[in-house]
Amino acid sequence: MGPERRSHGWLALLVTLGWLAGLCGPALAQPGFGQSQFELSGNVHLPEIDSATRQHLNRVEALINNRQWDEAVDTLQQVMENQADHVVSVDGRLYLSVRDFCQWKISQLPEEALAAYRGRVDPLAKVWLEQGQSSRDPAPLVQLLDTMFCSSYGDSALLALGDLALERGETGVAADYWRRLIESPPHKVSRENFNKLLEAADVNDAQRELLNTHYQADPARDGKWLNLKAVVGDRRGIDTDLIAVARLFREHRLSDPWLVYPGTDLPLAEVLARLVLVEILERSDQAPQLVEWFAREHGNAEGRFAGRVQPLAAALETLLKQSTDWPRARPQTDWPTFAGAPSRLFIAEPTLQLRKWAWKIALPKPTENGMHVSESRYDQSSYFPVVVGRTVFVATATQIDAYNLDTGAPAWGTAAIFEDRDTTQNFNMGRPPLGVARYTLTAHDGKLFARMGSPVTSSSPQSQRSQSHQSYLICLDLEREGTLLWDTRLIEPLEERWSYDGVPVSDGRNVYVAMRRSEVHPKAFVACLDAQTGRQRWRREVCSAETLAQGTNDEITHNLLTLQGGALYFSTNLGAIASLATGDGRVRWIYRYPRYQGKIQITNPPVNFCRDLTPCVYDRGTIYAAPADSSHVMALNATTGEFLWQTFDINDAQVHLLGVAQGNVIATGRNMRWIEIATNGKIGPFWPDMPRVNGRAGYGRGLLSDGRVYWPGIDPIQGQRIYVFDQASGRQVAQPIELTIVREAAAGNLIVASDHLLVVSPDSIYAFPLLGVGDVAGADKPADEESSNAPAKPPQSDAPQPEPKGATPATPRP
Numbered sequence: 140m141g142p143e144r145r146s147h148g149w150l151a152l153l154v155t156l157g158w159l160a161g162l163c164g165p166a167l168a169q170p171g172f173g174q175s176q177f178e179l180s181g182n183v184h185l186p187e188i189d190s191a192t193r194q195h196l197n198r199v200e201a202l203i204n205n206r207q208w209d210e211a212v213d214t215l216q217q218v219m220e221n222q223a224d225h226v227v228s229v230d231g232r233l234y235l236s237v238r239d240f241c242q243w244k245i246s247q248l249p250e251e252a253l254a255a256y257r258g259r260v261d262p263l264a265k266v267w268l269e270q271g272q273s274s275r276d277p278a279p280l281v282q283l284l285d286t287m288f289c290s291s292y293g294d295s296a297l298l299a300l301g302d303l304a305l306e307r308g309e310t311g312v313a314a315d316y317w318r319r320l321i322e323s324p325p326h327k328v329s330r331e332n333f334n335k336l337l338e339a340a341d342v343n344d345a346q347r348e349l350l351n352t353h354y355q356a357d358p359a360r361d362g363k364w365l366n367l368k369a370v371v372g373d374r375r376g377i378d379t380d381l382i383a384v385a386r387l388f389r390e391h392r393l394s395d396p397w398l399v400y401p402g403t404d405l406p407l408a409e410v411l412a413r414l415v416l417v418e419i420l421e422r423s424d425q426a427p428q429l430v431e432w433f434a435r436e437h438g439n440a441e442g443r444f445a446g447r448v449q450p451l452a453a454a455l456e457t458l459l460k461q462s463t464d465w466p467r468a469r470p471q472t473d474w475p476t477f478a479g480a481p482s483r484l485f486i487a488e489p490t491l492q493l494r495k496w497a498w499k500i501a502l503p504k505p506t507e508n509g510m511h512v513s514e515s516r517y518d519q520s521s522y523f524p525v526v527v528g529r530t531v532f533v534a535t536a537t538q539i540d541a542y543n544l545d546t547g548a549p550a551w552g553t554a555a556i557f558e559d560r561d562t563t564q565n566f567n568m569g570r571p572p573l574g575v576a577r578y579t580l581t582a583h584d585g586k587l588f589a590r591m592g593s594p595v596t597s598s599s600p601q602s603q604r605s606q607s608h609q610s611y612l613i614c615l616d617l618e619r620e621g622t623l624l625w626d627t628r629l630i631e632p633l634e635e636r637w638s639y640d641g642v643p644v645s646d647g648r649n650v651y652v653a654m655r656r657s658e659v660h661p662k663a664f665v666a667c668l669d670a671q672t673g674r675q676r677w678r679r680e681v682c683s684a685e686t687l688a689q690g691t692n693d694e695i696t697h698n699l700l701t702l703q704g705g706a707l708y709f710s711t712n713l714g715a716i717a718s719l720a721t722g723d724g725r726v727r728w729i730y731r732y733p734r735y736q737g738k739i740q741i742t743n744p745p746v747n748f749c750r751d752l753t754p755c756v757y758d759r760g761t762i763y764a765a766p767a768d769s770s771h772v773m774a775l776n777a778t779t780g781e782f783l784w785q786t787f788d789i790n791d792a793q794v795h796l797l798g799v800a801q802g803n804v805i806a807t808g809r810n811m812r813w814i815e816i817a818t819n820g821k822i823g824p825f826w827p828d829m830p831r832v833n834g835r836a837g838y839g840r841g842l843l844s845d846g847r848v849y850w851p852g853i854d855p856i857q858g859q860r861i862y863v864f865d866q867a868s869g870r871q872v873a874q875p876i877e878l879t880i881v882r883e884a885a886a887g888n889l890i891v892a893s894d895h896l897l898v899v900s901p902d903s904i905y906a907f908p909l910l911g912v913g914d915v916a917g918a919d920k921p922a923d924e925e926s927s928n929a930p931a932k933p934p935q936s937d938a939p940q941p942e943p944k945g946a947t948p949a950t951p952r953p
Contacts, residue, residue, distance in 0.1 A: 176738045176739060177739055177741075178737065178738060179735055180684065180685040180734075181733065181736070182684065183682055183715055184660065184682060185682050185731065186226055186680045186681075186682075187225060187228065187234070188218075188225045188227050189225075192221070192222050192225070192237075193227075195214055196218065196227070196244075199244065202214065206252075208248065209255065211248075212245065212255075212256050215241040216241070218237060218241055219237060219286075222237040223236075223238055225237050226726055226729055231731075232730060232731050232732070232782065233396070233729075233780050234726075234729040234780075235726075235780075236726040236727065238285065238725065240396065242288040242289060243397070245288075246400070247394060250390075250402075257289070260287045261291050261292065263287070264283050264287045264290035264293070265291075265292055267280065267292075268283060268292040268295055271283070271299060272299055277303055280299055283296045284296055289400070293400055294320055294400045294403040295405070297316045297320050297400060298317070298405060301313040301316035301317045304705075310420055310421055311703060311704030313417060314413075315705065315706075317410050320399070320400050320403050320405060321399065321407070321411075322386060322399055322400075322401070323381060323385050324353070324387075324388055325367065325388060325393075325394065326367050326395070326781065327357065327364050327366050327367070328393070329363065329364055329365075330362060332393050333350070333365050335393070336350065336388065336391055336393060337351075342387065346387060349380060349384055350384060352368075352380075353381065353384055354367060355368055389401060395779070395781070397779040406442050408437040408440035408442055408451055409440075409443065409451070411437065412433065412442065412455060415455055416455065416458065419458050419462055420462075422462065426459060426462075430452075430459045433452055434455075437451060437452060438452045470487075471485065473525075473526055473528065474524075474892040475526075475581065475582040475583060476579070476582065477642070477699055477752070477754070478754070479842070481644045481646075481701065482701060482756070482757040483699075483754050483755065483756045483757065483798075484758055484799060485798070485843075486800055486843045486844065487845070489891060489894075491844060491861070491863075491876065491896055491909065493876055493896060493907040495882045495907075496883075496906055496907050497545075497546075497547070497907065499547070499884075499903055499906070500542060500903060500904040501902060502522055502535075502903055502904065503902075504901065504902050520838070520840070520887050520900065520901050521577050521901070522901075523577070523579045523752075523840075523888055523890075524580065524890060524899060526544060526892035526893065527582045530543065530544060531550075531904070532580055533578070533899075533904065534579070534589050536578070537591065538557065539589055539615065541554065541556045541621060542554060544892070544895055547906060550620075551620040556615065556620070557615060557623065572594075572692060572695045573692050573694050574696055575695060576594040576695055576697075577752050579641070579642045579697070579699065581644055582617065583645035584647050584670075585618045586614050586615065586670065587621070588612065588614055588645060589613050590610050590611070590639045590641060591612070593610050593638070594695045594697070595610075596639075596655045596657075596694060596695060596696045597638075597657045597661040597688060597694040598636060598657040598693050599692050599693055609637070610633070610638045610639045611626060611628045611633070612626075612627045612643065612668070612673065613625070613626050614626075614650075614670070624671075625672060625673035626673070627668075630672070630673045631673075631674065636656055636657040636658075637655070637657075638654065638655050638656075638657070639652055639653075639654055640653040640654055640663070640698045641653045641696075641697045641698045641700070642697075642699065643668070644701070644707075645670055645702075646702060646721060647670060648669075649667050649669060650668050651666070651668075651707055651721065652666055652700065653665060653666075653698040653699070653709060653711075654666050655696065658683065658690075659690035660683045660684055660685050660690070661686060661694070662680060663681045663682050663709070663711040663713050665707060665717075666678040666679075667721070667724060678724070679719060679724040679725075681709060681717045681719075681729065682713050682715040682717070682731075687739070687744060687748060696751065697751060697752055698711065698754070699752070699754040701754050701755040701757055702721070705720060706718050706719070706720060706721065706777070707719045707720075707721055708755040708762050708777070710765075710766050711766075712750070712766050712767040712768055713768070714731055714766075714768060715729050715732070716730045716732065716755065716766070716775065717730075718780060727780070728779065730780045732771075732773060732785075735748075746794075746808075746809075747765075747770045748767050749808075750765055750794045751767060751794075752795075753795065753796055756798055756799060756804070758799040760776065761775070761776065761783065761816075762774065762775045762776075762777045763796060763804050771785040772796070772804060773785035773786070774816070784820040786821075786822060795807045795808060795840045797841055797842065797848065798843050799816070800848075801867035802815065802867065803815060804816065805848055807837050807840075807841055808837055810837065811850055811869075812825040813825065813869045823869060824868065825869070836852055836853055838851050838853050838859060838886040838887070839851040839888045839900075840888045840889065842890070842891060843866060846865065846867075847863055847872065847873070848864040848865075849889055850862045851886035854875075857875070857877065858880050859878045859884075859886035860876060860877050860879070861886070861889070861898075863875065863876065878898070882907075884907075885901075887899045887900035887901065887903075891909075895908055896909060
């Protein structure tokens, strides 16, 4: 290495070491922020029923106990009509929509009462079922379930809606309908209720033996609770004994508050065969075991399947064998939204082997504000581009640019495909806002969706922001080189003190977006807009709560929704996680978790408050969340909202949930943690184990690909780099990919699309072509597989590595 080169390397190191001083910690004191300590209020306000409605529901209990069935049903129907947009508490933490709660109450009625109810509603329910079946229109079937779920025809409507969803390719939606046909016992039950059931006069000895066979005391809870033995987590592996246990709980009104059809007479085997079919179609790892289980439990069953009556087990075995010859779905090569998918879980396929970057684009440096972990307080990793085909799109508050993925040149003549010339980027009117501006995008079906304008989502009463500084949504037509399709300012301008809280997610027909209304305690909403026109279809309130700003400062947030099947999931960072139905915005459930307790200083708050861009992650029927106002990572049942587990306090800057892989939730920030799912959130490997001593720290959002975790970070000696770990074991399995020293690049958010890796630093995008199979010259070689902490590899050459042929570094944007 010559003197000039050596000097340049040490300069980069000095810069890196300087960054470390500002890395991995909340922001220093800023003008306008108070220095006093306070405690964040644990009060979370939900759109709950009022006291009069609560009295009506209490009256229903008395009416049922007095066998006044008609009056009980009339009261429940009245509550459903008058409080449709409200929620009701089930256990102090879990809340259900009034409609689902009342329907569940009806499902718990004794057989005599249920028969009387069905006599009243069946004539109309039959008409709606026949309309839906004959026209293959889901609307009458949905209406039937919304108003008369427990009618004699509700189970047929569930079956038909699942079949229609499967025909549309919506396997997750189909499975959700079909699971509501299978009664399953509670996963856990209090000792008090269990003993009540055992001692009931109408429970015989055989039923008591069945209960004792399927439940065991939970040793972690002093025997006060019992757990169901060996139950499949998503309630798939059900048998007739478990259905009998479930009906015992229902008949004694001790079931979980999960709305499932009571006592269907549809053949159980036909329903289960459909659920196993979904596993085959989704190429699930569990499919072979489930086919084997079905053959063992229902080997002689016949039913209508694939359009004709046939032996079900044989049909499933045939499909499973055929599935090995089905053409593999093309691997996803685009990166269409934050985290790579609307579920916020995407695991890529390439092994990242890099040369020097092919092109680099300069980005404007965001104004310093807010709190910072896994980035410098001077340089925020705020940009999260998307890639569609061979085009990279990146947004700021006032502009969207498009670049060619191969060359970095403007995609369509000029880089900017949208510019807001009427809005400046200086949104800090008066005192600085609390929070960090983030810039994400979503692409779907040839459309690009963005939130533009001010990143401020909550305004204090003293705010000097004008109406022109509000946020707005736009949709660009990518098939016409980014032509503006709609702009919400021109369609339905926001009312005063409203804002769009993040970028929408789309299912093609609609887009869904979080919203906020500025109040002393900001209110969180979810809204649905027509994807073609931008007109609002519905808007639903979720919750409100105190924030760090305490109503005295403007606040910047960027909350993203998670979309899976027909459900939305929303981690509000306001004490609640919610699930809503995409069709009408109906609240499916809200889980109110305990908020952070302890003294907080706004200039140096606990580092979990830096989780400002951590949407829920959906994986196989479970939601994983890391709310900013909690120091835990938690898991919930995606269908019911049932709390499954949470980690012990990991208040050490885990600001990103990269995803779920190999039985682990992988969380990163200042360091990395593997959270084991099988052990209900036990912390597994973590690295580095002493970040404050060895100086290594994360710097940006990583990704999952090819069985590995790629984590951008900073080493005090080697500079900025990408560390490589095994998804299952957490072992470091390859030499770090050197960025600062070898490739003259910086660390940042990682995006893999097609045949490129994009590293998005606070002020630049670096595009690295991925080396193909067999073309490994200059690639990062795997480390010793037995090494749990592979040493850094020194650069092999002092000379700059050649750029790929045909690549043209783009001119940096001013």
